[in-house]
Amino acid sequence: MSPAQNNTIPAKAYAVFADDSPFKVFDFERRTPRVDDVVIRIHYCGICHSDIHHVYNEWKKETYPLVPGHEITGVVEQVGSSVKHFSVGDHVGVGCVVDTCLKCEPCKKHKEQHCPDVCYTYGSTELDKVTPTHGGYSNLVTVKEHFVCKIPNNLPLDAAAPLLCAGITTYSPLRQYNVGKDSRIGVVGLGGLGHMGVKLGAAMGAHVTVISTSESKRNDAIKLGAKAFLVSKDKEQMKTAANSLDLIIDTVSAPHDVNALIDLLKFEGVYCLVGAPPKPLEIGAFPLIMKRPIITGSNIGGMKETQEMLDFCGKHNIVCDIEKIQATPETIKTAYDRTVKSDVKYRFVLDMLNAFK
Amino acid sequence: MTSKQAAANTPSPISIAAKGYAVDSESTPFKLFNFERRMPAADDVVIRIHYCGICHSDIHQVYNEWHSSKYPMVPGHEITGVVEQVGSSVKGFRVGDHAGVGCMVDSCRKCATCKKDIEQVCGDLCLTYNSTELDKVTPTYGGYSNLITVKEHFVCKIPKNLPLDAAAPLLCAGITTYSPLRRYKVDKHTQLGIVGLGGLGHIGVKLGAAMGAHVTVISTSESKRDDAMKLGAKVFIVSKDDEQMKTVANSLDLIIDTVSAPHDVGPLLNLLKFEGVYCVVGAPTKPLEVGAFTLLMKRPTITGSGIGGMKETQEMLDFCGKHNITCDIEKIDATPETIKAAYDRTVKADVKYRFVLDILNAFK
Numbered sequence: 001m002s003p004a005q006n007n008t009i010p011a012k013a014y015a016v017f018a019d020d021s022p023f024k025v026f027d028f029e030r031r032t033p034r035v036d037d038v039v040i041r042i043h044y045c046g047i048c049h050s051d052i053h054h055v056y057n058e059w060k061k062e063t064y065p066l067v068p069g070h071e072i073t074g075v076v077e078q079v080g081s082s083v084k085h086f087s088v089g090d091h092v093g094v095g096c097v098v099d100t101c102l103k104c105e106p107c108k109k110h111k112e113q114h115c116p117d118v119c120y121t122y123g124s125t126e127l128d129k130v131t132p133t134h135g136g137y138s139n140l141v142t143v144k145e146h147f148v149c150k151i152p153n154n155l156p157l158d159a160a161a162p163l164l165c166a167g168i169t170t171y172s173p174l175r176q177y178n179v180g181k182d183s184r185i186g187v188v189g190l191g192g193l194g195h196m197g198v199k200l201g202a203a204m205g206a207h208v209t210v211i212s213t214s215e216s217k218r219n220d221a222i223k224l225g226a227k228a229f230l231v232s233k234d235k236e237q238m239k240t241a242a243n244s245l246d247l248i249i250d251t252v253s254a255p256h257d258v259n260a261l262i263d264l265l266k267f268e269g270v271y272c273l274v275g276a277p278p279k280p281l282e283i284g285a286f287p288l289i290m291k292r293p294i295i296t297g298s299n300i301g302g303m304k305e306t307q308e309m310l311d312f313c314g315k316h317n318i319v320c321d322i323e324k325i326q327a328t329p330e331t332i333k334t335a336y337d338r339t340v341k342s343d344v345k346y347r348f349v350l351d352m353l354n355a356f357k
Numbered sequence: 358m359t360s361k362q363a364a365a366n367t368p369s370p371i372s373i374a375a376k377g378y379a380v381d382s383e384s385t386p387f388k389l390f391n392f393e394r395r396m397p398a399a400d401d402v403v404i405r406i407h408y409c410g411i412c413h414s415d416i417h418q419v420y421n422e423w424h425s426s427k428y429p430m431v432p433g434h435e436i437t438g439v440v441e442q443v444g445s446s447v448k449g450f451r452v453g454d455h456a457g458v459g460c461m462v463d464s465c466r467k468c469a470t471c472k473k474d475i476e477q478v479c480g481d482l483c484l485t486y487n488s489t490e491l492d493k494v495t496p497t498y499g500g501y502s503n504l505i506t507v508k509e510h511f512v513c514k515i516p517k518n519l520p521l522d523a524a525a526p527l528l529c530a531g532i533t534t535y536s537p538l539r540r541y542k543v544d545k546h547t548q549l550g551i552v553g554l555g556g557l558g559h560i561g562v563k564l565g566a567a568m569g570a571h572v573t574v575i576s577t578s579e580s581k582r583d584d585a586m587k588l589g590a591k592v593f594i595v596s597k598d599d600e601q602m603k604t605v606a607n608s609l610d611l612i613i614d615t616v617s618a619p620h621d622v623g624p625l626l627n628l629l630k631f632e633g634v635y636c637v638v639g640a641p642t643k644p645l646e647v648g649a650f651t652l653l654m655k656r657p658t659i660t661g662s663g664i665g666g667m668k669e670t671q672e673m674l675d676f677c678g679k680h681n682i683t684c685d686i687e688k689i690d691a692t693p694e695t696i697k698a699a700y701d702r703t704v705k706a707d708v709k710y711r712f713v714l715d716i717l718n719a720f721k
Contacts, residue, residue, distance in 0.1 A: 276650070277649050286640065297654075
């Protein structure tokens with residue numbers, strides 16, 4: 001297929017056109033590469049729970065047509081003339097951010113996700129505030145070099161795809177709070193984010209406790225690298241771990257009791273939310289006064305840290321546990337339904353290379 | 358028998374008679390309470406109490422609002438006075454020294470937290486009142502009394518230039534606001550917010566300003582503006598005024614929230630810079646409600662603080678001595694009636710900014 005006129009490349013995607021309509025094939029255009037752009041043939045895209053929130057307009061700000069997908073891996077097909085770090089044929093990934101101003105304080109401190117002009121990979125606009133961005137449920141994407149990462153050659157592209165969101169989202173707070181072999185950490189929830197938190201924390205040498213609502217996840221937690229497992233609704237089990245954790249990463253987006261988790265923290269321990277529950281957290285003042293914990297949140301990571309995370313995964317041979325599926329409107333719908341019920345170990349990954357045939 | 362022999366045959370007293378004001382239950386008035394303080398052990402200091410601040414915690418506990426009150430209760434943990442006796446191995450105090458006692462009178466002194474000078478977290482912490490000594494049996498009675506015997510480690514020196522009455526509330530309100538200001542390294546580069554202008558809030562403003570910070574006071578009431586400026590604030594905003602709140606949005610490094618009445622935390626978090634710190638020192642009984650998006654996008658530190666260890670309490674007093682900082686107080690006689698009236702006014706925030714009981718002249 002030859003490049004179309006008007007500096008664009010034809011592309012195909014699956015898009016939704018309203019919050020209650022099914023996915024359909026969407027013919028659209030990606031820009032031809034500017035001097036600092038990389039054009040990527042998309043091989044795989046992970047289904048992140050955020051995709052589902054956006055598609056169903058749960059955060060109430062959506063514009064349509066919407067092409068979700070921000071856990072993208074593929075192969076470089078073209079590079080702009082001033083691209084330094086990528087060549088045709090490289091294995092690469094794109095996460096949640098495709099552009100920022102690169103000049104403000106957060107950008108300079110490598111926290112591009114906090115740039116006031118952040119351009120998300122989908123459901124957003126480019127820096128011109130007009131051109132919509134479309135995500136990875138498509139066959140091709142053109143991205144500024146700065147926002148592309150190398151996937152280590154030893155990591156399979158399919159199982160590496162969810163690292164671009166789930167991976168960095170759990171890696172970032174583990175690094176920020178200096179997790180190492182002396183750390184006792186808790187990971188709340190064993191889904192897409194949680195299972196990566198366990199693998200990464202264990203690889204950093206930490207003693208990992210998984211806190212879950214469901215006893216049935218115990219064996220999986222231990223296989224993933226956890227040393228202990230607590231059922232959150234079992235007060236006796238929770239008491240055994242009171243005041244024992246340096247850091248808790250909370251991946252759960254369903255409403256849940258945060259005070260019971262704060263009870264598990266040591267004095268001045270850290271509770272870091274990475275899930276997105278729609279209702280506010282209720283935090284008692286007394287535990288804050290007595291225990292002086294740090295209650296905070298974290299949100300993906302900057303580009304430097306994302307590359308560092310991928311390199312760490314390459315070194316430790318860490319990828320996600322995935323269920324790879326064909327990419328059709330029907331399979332996406334089924335995967336969404338199962339994700340919402342937590343019926344997946346632990347991320348669906350769409351085979352985009354073989355889609356649109 | 359000579360008088361010397363008679364004296365040798367008389368058993369030494371094992372306690373010292375003391376007087377206090379106590380309540381017998383959550384719904385009965387203060388009454389005179391005759392009780393005993395221990396004779397000083399080798400490491401004890403006996404203090405003639407001159408003044409005791411009325412802390413809002415006294416009110417919460419007298420009325421059993423925290424559901425952990427034991428009676429009879431003699432409240433009071435903002436105590437200043439003069440050393441009257443010292444035990445034989447006491448090194449840091451002499452008779453006549455100006456001394457203060459805060460919220461703690463003992464701890465195990467052996468655990469990791471005691472060794473790190475954060476005794477307030479010790480599992481065996483003994484509070485100054487409504488608690489027990491290390492034996493877990495002997496009740497502790499606080500500063501609404503004329504005398505107290507305290508282990509040397511838990512007594513502080515009051516700098517000579519600070520009047521004992523106005524210094525008394527430093528022992529709780531002072532250390533409670535000082536500790537997070539130091540933990541979060543407040544200095545001349547800091548944009549600091551203080552929420553609430555009461556006992557804690559007013560001393561938070563003084564201490565923050567003395568550390569060089571730019572202080573913004575956030576209050577529900579316009580009427581406190583002039584006072585806030587006089588105390589050292591540079592900016593004053595009314596929390597219910599959206600326009601005023603907007604002028605301070607995303608500008609503060611640290612907020613110390615002293616308010617114990619229920620209030621919305623979300624609008625306060627909006628005042629923080631990215632990765633700013635919000636620290637609760639007031640004790641609202643309702644939980645704080647914090648939105649997930651605020652945590653993910655602004656990534657604040659939400660935390661709390663309560664009093665401070667003994668080392669830090671002495672450091673705070675020395676800082677106040679150096680900068681001539683004491684509390685703004687309303688000194689009152691100590692009688693059951695005046696205490697009740699003071700409690701009623703404190704609950705209505707009708708005091709600038711702490712009542713202090715004149716204990717020296719009580720019980721006459």
